[in-house]
Amino acid sequence: MNRSRRTPPLFVSLRLGLSYLLLVSLSLVFLTPILWMISSSLHSLEGVFAVPFRWIPEKLHWENYRDAMTLIPFGRYLLNTTVIAFAVIVGTVFSSTLVAYGFSRFRFWGRDKLFALCIATMMLPGQVTMIPLYVFFARLGWVDTFLPLIVPAFFGSPFYIFLLRQFFLSIPYEYDEAALLDGASRFRIYWQIILPLARPAIATVVVFSFMGAWNDFFNPLIYINSFEKATLTLGLNSLKAQIIGSGQTQWHILMAASVLVLIPNLIVFFLAQRHFIKGINVGGLRG
Amino acid sequence: MASVELINVTKIYDNQVVAVKEANLEIKDREFAVLVGPSGCGKSTLLRMIAGLEEISKGEILIDGKVVNDVPPKNRDIAMVFQNYALYPHMTVFENMAFGLKLRRIPKEEIRKRVNDAAEILHIKDYLDRKPKMLSGGQRQRVAVGRAIVRNPKVFLFDEPLSNLDAKLRVQMRIEINRLYNRLNTTMIYVTHDQVEAMTMGTKIVVLKDGVIQQVDSPLNLYNAPVNRFVAGFIGSPAMNFFSGRLERNGGLFFVSELFRIELPESIARKFSSENRDIVLGVRPENIAEVGAPAGDNFSAGQTILVDVVEPIGNEIFLYFRDSSQSYCMRMPPDHVYKPGQNISVVLNLSKLYFFDSETGLCIA
Ligand SMILES: Nc1ncnc2c1ncn2[C@@H]1O[C@H](COP(=O)(O)OP(=O)(O)O)[C@@H](O)[C@H]1O
Ligand SMILES: [Mg+2]
Numbered sequence: 001m002n003r004s005r006r007t008p009p010l011f012v013s014l015r016l017g018l019s020y021l022l023l024v025s026l027s028l029v030f031l032t033p034i035l036w037m038i039s040s041s042l043h044s045l046e047g048v049f050a051v052p053f054r055w056i057p058e059k060l061h062w063e064n065y066r067d068a069m070t071l072i073p074f075g076r077y078l079l080n081t082t083v084i085a086f087a088v089i090v091g092t093v094f095s096s097t098l099v100a101y102g103f104s105r106f107r108f109w110g111r112d113k114l115f116a117l118c119i120a121t122m123m124l125p126g127q128v129t130m131i132p133l134y135v136f137f138a139r140l141g142w143v144d145t146f147l148p149l150i151v152p153a154f155f156g157s158p159f160y161i162f163l164l165r166q167f168f169l170s171i172p173y174e175y176d177e178a179a180l181l182d183g184a185s186r187f188r189i190y191w192q193i194i195l196p197l198a199r200p201a202i203a204t205v206v207v208f209s210f211m212g213a214w215n216d217f218f219n220p221l222i223y224i225n226s227f228e229k230a231t232l233t234l235g236l237n238s239l240k241a242q243i244i245g246s247g248q249t250q251w252h253i254l255m256a257a258s259v260l261v262l263i264p265n266l267i268v269f270f271l272a273q274r275h276f277i278k279g280i281n282v283g284g285l286r287g
Numbered sequence: 288m289a290s291v292e293l294i295n296v297t298k299i300y301d302n303q304v305v306a307v308k309e310a311n312l313e314i315k316d317r318e319f320a321v322l323v324g325p326s327g328c329g330k331s332t333l334l335r336m337i338a339g340l341e342e343i344s345k346g347e348i349l350i351d352g353k354v355v356n357d358v359p360p361k362n363r364d365i366a367m368v369f370q371n372y373a374l375y376p377h378m379t380v381f382e383n384m385a386f387g388l389k390l391r392r393i394p395k396e397e398i399r400k401r402v403n404d405a406a407e408i409l410h411i412k413d414y415l416d417r418k419p420k421m422l423s424g425g426q427r428q429r430v431a432v433g434r435a436i437v438r439n440p441k442v443f444l445f446d447e448p449l450s451n452l453d454a455k456l457r458v459q460m461r462i463e464i465n466r467l468y469n470r471l472n473t474t475m476i477y478v479t480h481d482q483v484e485a486m487t488m489g490t491k492i493v494v495l496k497d498g499v500i501q502q503v504d505s506p507l508n509l510y511n512a513p514v515n516r517f518v519a520g521f522i523g524s525p526a527m528n529f530f531s532g533r534l535e536r537n538g539g540l541f542f543v544s545e546l547f548r549i550e551l552p553e554s555i556a557r558k559f560s561s562e563n564r565d566i567v568l569g570v571r572p573e574n575i576a577e578v579g580a581p582a583g584d585n586f587s588a589g590q591t592i593l594v595d596v597v598e599p600i601g602n603e604i605f606l607y608f609r610d611s612s613q614s615y616c617m618r619m620p621p622d623h624v625y626k627p628g629q630n631i632s633v634v635l636n637l638s639k640l641y642f643f644d645s646e647t648g649l650c651i652a
Binding site: 172174175177178179180181182183184188192193196197 | 391
């Protein structure tokens with residue numbers, strides 16, 4: 001504030017204008033594919049490939065959305081995906097917060113080495129563990145069930161553990177001590193003090209794990225075989241492969257389906273945004 | 288309602304810092320004990336060991352005659368007010384105060400009653416629905432105290448609870464905590480670095496320095512009979528003056544320093560086993576007076592000093608004078624005008640002299 005007061009006003013507005021210009025043009029670059037998707041979803045198939053592309057179709061083909069939902073069992077896939085995503089969120093939040101709580105609040109032999117090891121597993125590419133994991137789940141008889149997609153979430157995820165541990169460390173230990181004297185158990189402190197205070201961090205984890213599960217294509221592709229257990233991402237894929245009449249992929253319908261799949265992402269993001277922008281709040285201590 | 292006893296309690300932190308060394312202390316049932324000492328002397332550590340928040344390296348702590356070394360905090364029936372309050376930010380004032388009661392499965396009606404009663408005493412009834420961040424420092428302080436008293440614990444612990452308040456509020460809360468003590472009539476242990484707070488609140492004061500208990504006594508005894516130079520200098524404001532000098536025999540026994548040459552009466556001289564030795568004389572600012580002001584044979588011969596700084600307070604005047612190494616203070620009645628650079632003749636009250644060994648700092652006479 002002091003700095004901008006000392007610099008000449010013209011310079012300030014110039015700098016502000018420039019940064020807006022940069023931000024707007026960058027976000028246009030990122031938004032273009034999405035806008036194209038939305039626009040295409042309302043075109044006819046010919047309209048999608050018309051040159052020049054008309055951003056606003058002459059006639060809005062809302063029936064694309066109806067077709068998208070009827071050509072594949074959209075409702076079934078939506079339900080499957082929702083169940084999986086919800087379970088993954090619950091699992092991830094519960095396990096990662098609990099592990100992070102342990103790393104941030106307890107002192108035990110080898111803790112820091114264990115934490116380093118936990119972080120180090122982030123370096124492992126998924127492809128390395130893919131086959132062993134598949135064999136493992138196959139032995140358990142879990143192939144073609146939701147379990148391989150859900151259960152791993154209940155064992156914590158190193159990045160979220162790291163993120164949450166850092167956040168927990170910023171919560172003053174006095175709260176724990178006050179609660180200990182109030183008669184709380186360690187688990188109760190986790191549940192009633194740490195978790196409510198870590199809302200911003202948890203919101204972040206919820207959003208990321210939701211998006212991870214919702215948009216996951218690879219794992220359902222590996223583990224799910226049955227038609228009726230497929231997820232939305234698998235559904236999109238099958239839609240792409242469907243050849244109707246012209247022997248060509250129905251891009252306009254595919255885009256309509258994609259828009260439908262994208263919407264929950266946006267909803268979750270905007271719901272959670274409020275929390276993670278608010279940031280840390282330590283009103284119980286002085287100052 | 289409980290006594291607290293420490294037997295040879297030592298705390299060594301992981302980084303080898305010895306925060307408390309061989310502390311022995313007995314706090315009786317319903318006593319108001321104050322731990323006082325400069326910052327970093329181990330007060331908080333001692334308090335936290337009593338609370339069970341810090342492990343005890345050596346020794347034993349007894350509450351109500353039972354060793355509690357391995358008793359977890361929640362089973363010690365102790366409540367603590369933290370320096371920065373540690374109110375749960377996501378709970379309202381009511382929830383903050385009720386939290387410990389709910390955990391103890393006290394019936395809802397009883398909880399409401401106790402919280403309301405405490406809120407009444409502490410004048411926070413209007414804020415019960417607010418979150419801590421919507422309260423001022425003084426109000427948060429009250430909530431922190433309230434959270435402690437609703438539990439009716441056996442022992443109250445306070446860790447510098449007033450140090451974040453401004454001076455005026457501090458005095459007000461000091462009086463309120465005193466009133467609270469009279470009302471609750473429970474064992475209280477109060478930590479502060481402020482000796483005035485200590486003197487005005489405690490019935491038993493424990494002076495700590497570098498993790499070692501220096502003296503445990505009533506406020507007046509600490510003031511009148513400090514066991515060593517540290518206690519003498521720490522208790523009292525402005526602080527006691529220390530003059531480094533020698534005891535010399537020249538007919539009578541004399542204390543000789545850069546500024547003074549004072550003949551000591553036989554009653555004092557008797558107490559020294561050896562003469563011709565270095566010694567430190569301690570005199571409180573109020574025991575130095577201008578020649579002629581007081582009368583009586585209990586005063587030394589006049590000594591000339593040069594006034595350095597004059598501080599009129601209103602009800603009294605602080606005069607500062609110095610020798611080649613340090614500055615000293617004396618309290619004067621307010622009805623006289625002094626000027627820096629002026630020479631005046633002063634006398635010392637011979638019945639209020641303290642002598643400290645120049646090496647060990649122990650009070651000799
Ligand atoms: N958790 C800790 N680990 C290591 N040293 C500590 C810890 N807490 C306090 N100390 C050290 O112990 C000494 C006493 O600290 P403390 O009890 O907080 O003093 P006070 O409350 O009197 O200011 C200080 O030297 C401090 O640095
Ligand atoms: Mg302290």
